[in-house]
Amino acid sequence: MAINRRLFFASGIALATALSVKGAMAQNAELKLGLSMPTLNTPFxxxxxxxxxxxxxxxxxxVVQTTNANRDASQQVTDFxxxxNAGANAILAGVVDRAAIGPALDYAKSRNVPVVIVDDQPAAGEVYAVVRADNLTMGERAAEALAATLTAKTGTVLQIQGALTTTNGRDRSDGFNAKFKDLAPDIKVIEQAANWDGPMSANVVSTVLSGNQDIIGIYLATDTLYYDPVAAALKSRGxxxxxGDPAHLPIVAIDGGSGALQAIRDGYLxxxxxxxxxDxxxxxxxxxxxxxxxxxxxxxxxxxxxxxxQADSYFxxxxxxxxxxxxxxxxxxxxGNGK
Structure with missing residues (x-):
């Protein structure tokens, strides 16, 4: 198997799995980790x-340092x-903007600093690996869970999407739509993006409920950002x-934050x-x-x-x-249970 040109590795090292370090700990170089986060205002x-x-x-x-880009793509480049410069010899990063991260990754490459991206996949630049869940599958599972709660065969479901400029936003929406159409072909889906913004998600649900009296379920692309504001908006409308209540409005989400788990215990999610x-x-x-x-x-x-x-030449x-x-x-x- 040819070694992908996007990988960082020392010449002459034989191809081996990077997912097990058993037997190699004695040879470990000292890890000086830099953490580049797109934001620190969510439990995630x-x-x-x-x-x-x-x-x-x-x-x-x-850990050498943790940086917070505050969702500013140019700041994340500076953060890298x-x-x-502070001495990190490896960087674990979430991504503000999957295209705009390119210059940061280029700089890391020029300094021989490997990068692993978590939760999303970059659209430019070279990384050692990406670690994420299959967001298409998560969307499909959300569709299965929501469809299982519905007794009506007709009506409308509101899908509050993430940012469709992100891989995760698109995949969570596409996976949900494809599976839900198979499971509930006669139920209409209204799609509204809230761009990973909590207040915007509350505005979306209020606006859609005002114009649509037949909403029978809601799918949230993220519970850590959307559930609390959406729940507050729903509560204000009764x-x-x-x-168990005959007027219960089924809600299914993605993320699994502590607030969402408590809402499941309480019966609202x-x-x-x-x-x-x-992981x-x-x-x-x-x-x-x-x-x-x-x-x-x-x-x-x-x-x-x-x-x-391998996806778009990334592992x-x-x-x-x-x-x-x-x-x-x-x-x-x-x-979400803090373990």
């Missing part, structure tokens, strides 16, 4: 930072430079009622698809340790119930994402 990224820091320490490394946030951190940092050791990566099954695939470790309902909401391995 604060949990990711904490888990990545713990994993770096467990591998005998350290600052992390490398539409936030628990499962029917289900969510949990992102494997702590993004764990396996992202493990990959970076391998990268600085000069270990190359290859496609195929891993030792942690996932598959590494992507696609992690599983479980459906969460009342039956398994207390599972301690779910990131």
């Amino acid at each position: 990224f604060t949990v990711l930072v904490n888990a990545a820091s713990a994993e770096a320490t467990s591998l005998g490394g350290s 430079r600052n992390l490398i 539409r936030l009622l628990p499962v 029917d289900a969510t698809i949990s992102q494997p946030v702590t 993004y951190a764990k396996y992202g940092v493990t990959l970076l340790q391998n990268a600085i050791n000069g270990v190359a990566i290859k496609a195929g099954p891993t030792d942690h119930n996932s598959n590494v695939v 992507v470790d696609e992690l599983p994402s479980p459906i969460v309902s009342k039956e398994n909401v207390d599972d301690p391995t779910l990131w």
